Amino acid sequence: MQFSELQSRTLQRLDEDPTGAVVGYYTAQEVKDALNDAQLLFCFLSLCLETSALFRLETGVNFYPLLSPLPDFMLPLRVNLATTAGSAARHNDPRSNDPLFNDETAILSGSGGRLRPVRLADLDARDANWLTKRETPERYGCLGFDLCYVSPAPDVEGYQALITYARSPSVMVGDDDAPEIPENYHAALIDYAVPTLRTKEGAGELSKELDTLRRYLGACGELAGYVRTRSLALRYDKLPFEIERYDASRLLQIRKDLPPWRKEVPSWSQSPAS
Amino acid sequence: VVSVSGIITSLAAALNAASVATLTSWSETELYQWADEAVKRLARAAGVFVTRTEIPIAALDNTIPLPAGHTGTIHVSLDGAILRPANESELSARDSDWENATGVVSRYTADTNGLDSLRVYKTPTADGTIALIAREHPADLAAASPNLAAPDPIGLYLRYLILAEARKREGDECMPDVAAHYQERLKLLDTVMQAYWGGGQ
Numbered sequence: 001m002q003f004s005e006l007q008s009r010t011l012q013r014l015d016e017d018p019t020g021a022v023v024g025y026y027t028a029q030e031v032k033d034a035l036n037d038a039q040l041l042f043c044f045l046s047l048c049l050e051t052s053a054l055f056r057l058e059t060g061v062n063f064y065p066l067l068s069p070l071p072d073f074m075l076p077l078r079v080n081l082a083t084t085a086g087s088a089a090r091h092n093d094p095r096s097n098d099p100l101f102n103d104e105t106a107i108l109s110g111s112g113g114r115l116r117p118v119r120l121a122d123l124d125a126r127d128a129n130w131l132t133k134r135e136t137p138e139r140y141g142c143l144g145f146d147l148c149y150v151s152p153a154p155d156v157e158g159y160q161a162l163i164t165y166a167r168s169p170s171v172m173v174g175d176d177d178a179p180e181i182p183e184n185y186h187a188a189l190i191d192y193a194v195p196t197l198r199t200k201e202g203a204g205e206l207s208k209e210l211d212t213l214r215r216y217l218g219a220c221g222e223l224a225g226y227v228r229t230r231s232l233a234l235r236y237d238k239l240p241f242e243i244e245r246y247d248a249s250r251l252l253q254i255r256k257d258l259p260p261w262r263k264e265v266p267s268w269s270q271s272p273a274s
Numbered sequence: 275v276v277s278v279s280g281i282i283t284s285l286a287a288a289l290n291a292a293s294v295a296t297l298t299s300w301s302e303t304e305l306y307q308w309a310d311e312a313v314k315r316l317a318r319a320a321g322v323f324v325t326r327t328e329i330p331i332a333a334l335d336n337t338i339p340l341p342a343g344h345t346g347t348i349h350v351s352l353d354g355a356i357l358r359p360a361n362e363s364e365l366s367a368r369d370s371d372w373e374n375a376t377g378v379v380s381r382y383t384a385d386t387n388g389l390d391s392l393r394v395y396k397t398p399t400a401d402g403t404i405a406l407i408a409r410e411h412p413a414d415l416a417a418a419s420p421n422l423a424a425p426d427p428i429g430l431y432l433r434y435l436i437l438a439e440a441r442k443r444e445g446d447e448c449m450p451d452v453a454a455h456y457q458e459r460l461k462l463l464d465t466v467m468q469a470y471w472g473g474g475q
Contacts, residue, residue: 013422030287037430044427045466063326067423069369071275074425120349124356131354131405143348143407144324144471145425168426199437200288203451241466251458254451 001186004175007031010193026197032172038192038216039169040181043074045217046224047166047231047240048181050077057150057159060134067146072167075127076148077236079115079140115140115150115161117237117260123151137161166238181223188219207254217243276429278309279420285433290447299447300440302417307386310415312435313422317345319410319464321472322428325347328417329404334376336397338404340390347392349407350382357382357394365395372396427463434459 010031012018043049053070066073118139123130133152137159140150151162167179179186195209224240231239282305283294291297294305317323327341331352337352350357355378362385365372375396386393394404412422422428438456441449 027287030284033284033287037433040426041430056357057308067425072426074427094388122347124358126275127358129354131351132355140411144322144409146423147324147326147407197288199441199452199455200290202449203455206452238470241469246465248458249461251462254455 001178001183002037002175003032003172005188006035006179006189007175009187010035010190010197013190013194014197023133025201030197031193034193034196035179035189037196037215038189039172039181039194040257042181042185042216042220042223043166043169044186045220045225045241045243046181047075047077047238048227049169050160050164051167052164054082055161055163057137057161057174058152059155059157061151062131062149062151062153064148064150065146065239066142067147070163070165070167072170073165074168075145075166075238076163077142077166077231077238078118078144078164079232079237080113080162080164081137082160093188107166117141118151120149164236183238185219188216191216191219203254205270210252210254214248217248217252276422276424276426276432277420278306278422278432279417281429281433282306282420282436285440287435288437299443299445305362305436305440306378307415308436308439309432311439311467312432312474313415313428314411315435315463316431316467317343317409319473320467321409322424322467323410323412324409325410327406327408329406331394331398331404332404333400334397336394337387338392338394338406340392340406341410342409343410344390344408345382345411346408346409348409349405350377350392350403352394352398353402355379359383360395369395410448427467431460431463431467434463439452462467 007028008018011026014026016022016024016026029088045214051072055064055069057064080203116139118141120143123141129135132149134155135152137150137152137154140148140161142148172179179189181189189202191212195206195213198205198209225237228239228242282302285305286292286294286297289297291298294302294446305335307375313323325341329338329341331338340347342465350359357379358381360381360383363381365381365383369375372395373428377396377397378392379396379398380403381395382392384392392406400403415421422432434456438453438460440453441447442453
């Protein structure tokens with residue numbers, strides 16, 4: 001579905017002119033913003049967009065910033081050691097002549113193409129001198145969204161990390177842009193945009209659309225479930241949030257102790273319990 | 275990079291105004307203040323903002339001043355040698371004269387000198403560089419400094435918190451139930467960010 005169609009359908013659901021020619025209560029820009037937010041939250045909850053990028057490792061350097069070289073970075077999923085040619089190191093590694101050398105043995109032996117995740121506390125516990133060690137990197141970790149570390153630090157020039165990461169979607173601007181999430185979930189973006197836009201009309205209008213927000217979260221959970229299964233099979237280091245385990249009941253209802261509910265059904269008007 | 279000015283501009287419509295300049299119940303400054311509060315709240319709630327800072331330390335100096343915005347220490351090393359955390363009673367049990375001991379630095383403590391500095395044990399006899407990995411909150415957000423180096427989903431967090439605070443404000447455009455709804459969206463994001471990046475303070 002193209003961005004223009006998403007906007008048109010959203011406006012239609014809001015009972016506005018779907019062509020956008022007549023500006024009503026909602027501006028075209030706020031509809032666009034709501035749809036872009038919908039896609040961003042969808043990707044954040046489901047980690048459905050991933051990409052790989054090469055990341056240069058410097059000799060003797062353990063720590064690297066991630067956000068400046070990878071502006072769409074959200075979470076690391078997998079890190080492989082790569083050569084300067086960009087292919088995974090194991091393809092050019094002499095050990096790849098060994099028929100037993102594959103991902104499985106690499107992970108079990110702890111020396112191979114894939115860098116395994118590790119916490120700083122574990123590195124400290126394993127080797128008090130890990131910060132000064134110079135060898136082929138074997139482990140990596142991330143703290144926050146920006147700080148990445150490898151251990152040991154590379155001993156020679158030429159190492160690169162091939163990092164597979166969950167990324168943010170591109171912002172949709174033009175009418176012929178399309179969301180990057182799978183096409184069968186495009187309509188879910190409208191399910192987020194409509195209740196979000198309705199909030200400026202107050203709780204009365206919002207409450208009518210909370211079921212669509214529930215449907216949106218359901219769609220996120222559904223795709224996140226698929227991504228989780230796939231990530232487990234690929235032995236990714238991060239899995240999508242389990243939204244189905246989150247108690248969203250308060251998110252999906254209007255609090256009855258606040259206006260206007262309180263005004264509509266004042267406690268004094270209710271008959272006392274017999 | 276999250277453009278806070280872009281978020282605030284786009285929120286004008288959600289606050290029933292044509293532009294930020296025509297907001298009736300709130301000012302642009304207030305919206306920036308809420309964005310700033312959102313970042314600081316997030317820094318406490320989840321381990322999102324983590325930085326590595328190198329701090330020079332002189333010989334015979336055992337105090338490390340913590341950077342502005344410091345919320346929690348994760349890892350400390352001196353010239354590549356790991357320093358283990360310790361509290362004052364552990365140091366006292368280890369060395370009755372620990373405050374005056376000089377030599378190879380092996381521990382750090384946050385128990386002395388208040389909350390804005392660390393102290394190392396033993397006092398170093400040579401100049402060095404401390405590498406401090408810590409949770410911090412970024413510099414204050416304001417109209418003059420409207421950009422935040424953070425991934426895009428943090429922008430959603432700012433948006434929700436600004437709307438929650440704005441709609442909570444007593445006045446003609448107060449919508450406490452909408453504010454409560456946005457607070458619930460914030461709680462969802464808090465939980466997701468803690469799941470992805472770990473806890474905060």
